[in-house]
Amino acid sequence: xxxxxxxxxxxxxxxxxxxxxxxxxxxxxxxxxxxxxxxxxxxxxxxxxxxxxxxxxxxxxxxxxxxxxxxxxxxxxxxxxxxxxxxxxxxxxxxxxxxxxxxxxxxxxxxxxxxxxxxxxxxxxxxxxxxxxxxxxxxxxxxxxxxxxxxxxxxxxxxxxxxxxxxxxxxxxxxxxxxxxxxxxxxxxxxxxxxxxxxxxxxxxxxxxxxxxxxxxxxxxxxxxxxxxxxxxxxxxxxxxxxxxxxxxxxxxxxxxxxxxxxxxxxxxxxxxxxxxxxxxxxxxxxxxxxxxxxxxxxxxxxxxxxxxxxxxxxxxxxx
Amino acid sequence: xxxxxxxxxxxxxxxxxxxxxxxxxxxxxxxxxxxxxxxxxxxxxxxxxxxxxxxxxxxxxxxxxxxxxxxxxxxxxxxxxxxxxxxxxxxxxxxxxxxxxxxxxxxxxxxxxxxxxxxxxxxxxxxxxxxxxxxxxxxxxxxxxxxxxxxxxxxxxxxxxxxxxxxxxxxxxxxxxxxxxxxxxxxxxxxxxxxxxxxxxxxxxxxxxxxxxxxxxxxxxxxxxxxxxxxxxxxxxxxxxxxxxxxxxxxxxxxxxxxxxxxxxxxxxx
Numbered sequence: 312x313x314x315x316x317x318x319x320x321x322x323x324x325x326x327x328x329x330x331x332x333x334x335x336x337x338x339x340x341x342x343x344x345x346x347x348x349x350x351x352x353x354x355x356x357x358x359x360x361x362x363x364x365x366x367x368x369x370x371x372x373x374x375x376x377x378x379x380x381x382x383x384x385x386x387x388x389x390x391x392x393x394x395x396x397x398x399x400x401x402x403x404x405x406x407x408x409x410x411x412x413x414x415x416x417x418x419x420x421x422x423x424x425x426x427x428x429x430x431x432x433x434x435x436x437x438x439x440x441x442x443x444x445x446x447x448x449x450x451x452x453x454x455x456x457x458x459x460x461x462x463x464x465x466x467x468x469x470x471x472x473x474x475x476x477x478x479x480x481x482x483x484x485x486x487x488x489x490x491x492x493x494x495x496x497x498x499x500x501x502x503x504x505x506x507x508x509x510x511x512x513x514x515x516x517x518x519x520x521x522x523x524x525x526x527x528x529x530x531x532x533x534x535x536x537x538x539x540x541x542x543x544x545x546x547x548x549x550x551x552x553x554x555x556x557x558x559x560x561x562x563x564x565x566x567x568x569x570x571x572x573x574x575x576x577x578x579x580x581x582x583x584x585x586x587x588x589x590x591x592x593x594x595x596x597x598x599x600x601x602x603x604x605x606x607x608x609x610x611x612x613x614x615x616x617x618x619x620x621x622x623x624x625x626x627x628x629x630x631x
Numbered sequence: 632x633x634x635x636x637x638x639x640x641x642x643x644x645x646x647x648x649x650x651x652x653x654x655x656x657x658x659x660x661x662x663x664x665x666x667x668x669x670x671x672x673x674x675x676x677x678x679x680x681x682x683x684x685x686x687x688x689x690x691x692x693x694x695x696x697x698x699x700x701x702x703x704x705x706x707x708x709x710x711x712x713x714x715x716x717x718x719x720x721x722x723x724x725x726x727x728x729x730x731x732x733x734x735x736x737x738x739x740x741x742x743x744x745x746x747x748x749x750x751x752x753x754x755x756x757x758x759x760x761x762x763x764x765x766x767x768x769x770x771x772x773x774x775x776x777x778x779x780x781x782x783x784x785x786x787x788x789x790x791x792x793x794x795x796x797x798x799x800x801x802x803x804x805x806x807x808x809x810x811x812x813x814x815x816x817x818x819x820x821x822x823x824x825x826x827x828x829x830x831x832x833x834x835x836x837x838x839x840x841x842x843x844x845x846x847x848x849x850x851x852x853x854x855x856x857x858x859x860x861x862x863x864x865x866x867x868x869x870x871x872x873x874x875x876x877x878x879x880x881x882x883x884x885x886x887x888x889x890x891x892x893x894x895x896x897x898x899x900x901x
Contacts, residue, residue: 323738359634441879455889457836459843460878477868559746566751570840574863584752585844588759595895596759600752606747 319615323608330384333595335379388600392594396417397585401598403585409602411481412568412579416610418496419503420564425502425559429512431553432546434512435519450509458506458567462574465498488501490535499575502615503567506558514556518549551622560616561606642894649887654881656702665693667700670689678873686872694858694859698876706884708769708848715773716834717827720780721816727781728788738851739785742778751840752776758846765848772837779835785818786845794824821899828892832885855881 385392391401400498402410434446470478481495522528531541535548569581580599587595679686686832693755727738757771791797791814800810834854841847842856850857855877862874 322743326744329744330748367832451889451893455832455886457885459840460864460882463859463862463866463878466863467871471866478863510812512684559876562747564750565749569749569751570844571753573844584755585846587756588846594634596756600756603749603752607747613748 315619319612321613325389326608327601327604331383331492332379334477335382356475358464366401370515391598394592396590396592396595401594403457404595405580405602407579408583409534411577412572412581413606414563415496415499415503415568415572415577416606417580419500420423421506421509421560422438422500423507427508427515428550428553428568430508431515432549434516435523435549436542438520447513450513452509453505457573458502458569461505462498462502463573481578495577499571499577503564507564511557511560515549515553518552519545522548523529539579543558551618552620554614555617561610561614565603565607566626637895642891643832645887645890649884649891650724652702652884653706654888656699659696659699659703663696663699665696667697668692676870681741685876688873694873694876697853697858698880701855701877703882704848704852704854705835705838705856708765708772708838708854709831711769712772712776712834713827713831715769716776716830717780717823719773721784721823722775723777724781724784725788725811729792729815731789731792733784742781754841755846758841765852766846768838768841771859772834776834778832779831780823783822783826784819787822788815791815793820795888800834825892825895825899828888828895831857832888832892835881835885837886
């Protein structure tokens, strides 16, 4: 068990390492120099000497590997540098935004898992009924519509037509408190749920169908085991691989946040990353990518642990 | 599982709709009355009507022409991405599955690692390197869409490697090239086509999302994604027709391809 955990943790560290190298190297071969980012339109007024001074101050005259190692040691000390665009410390920018993204992730992930369990199990227990087919088709449709368009449609109906819910931000200026936060979460969370619930529930539905057709079910039926008992066993068996499946989709939630946070102007990490790109704000971008990586890795490890606790087969294999 | 006749018919409708969209987009330069890039400041923000079928945008460009031309751009990008991504996946998964052993487990660990990186974020980082280039977008979209293909082909190859006819072929000293391409690839064609349809559908969605964020196809080239860029502002200011038509086409073509994929999956896999 400990060996298994260590293996998984090592793998996660490897993911983070690759991600940091990848992002750092990429951003450094990018054309354009940070002096341009700081001075923007007044760039032409700078002399060559001034530009060099700026580059030296930012440490850009050293070789790439040295810069990466410097940056890594700074990062591991929790100093992520200052934004090129506005000079604010990246730590502070991220500290403001991380809780928003974490809240969005926790709420939407748990709701997606719960909802798809209800839908998938129900469809699996009633195979070949009209509702079962309806659920299959609905989940294909829901899965095929880009979340950007779902978000825009939700804004149109709930913010413009009905004016029930706010279309952007995480909280209002004048009315504060939990109720207000929740109102701002509703539309982004619905969008994320809709973009994943289709695939999730189909996974359970198909797992249920496979299990229902398996040999042990036939034997149980032949031996007069009650349908309720069979259902219970089948549901258990179908849900175990689902935990793993949900875990592997954690990264795609964070991919989705980049888009959804932008549509709803939700002040999270994804929105921050998108904002950093046109102004070539390397430190913010790097910090954002790395923190997202850490959050993703920790979330996936958590799912792994849940799986290990719930799945005796895996526990036995891990103990070996 | 035997597919019912009605499923065959329904699938035919989906395919037909998609082919009509596809052809309409690619021959649009022949029949569109306006150039997709022509600015007409006398007729800005026209509602859909008889002169401009889908209306005009904020600098007077004809949305009907732009939607069809944009479809040509978006569908081409999606198609090239799919072909490139599948080729990478095919080679990677093929090697991994055929060689097997330690190399296989290392290669699959690599796929796991790539899988656990949120792809949009990688694409965003890449777009800083190749800003405003269609080629750059296609490259990075291909580099983030090969993993499913690799996994499926690997599994298929591992399975086929144990099949009697392959063992026999090896025993008969048939050249490895022939075994790989003539037997193993050929027996994987149905899986390849199924994955291709789903990759194509998700490539349409990725292009849309990236262009929506302003980091996809350069803004001066019309594409479905570019046309819904900042669509929530149009919606909030009552100019609903600007994003509506490209939005509908995105949804319809994505659904057509998804349903076609489902149909193939039911017909050939289960």
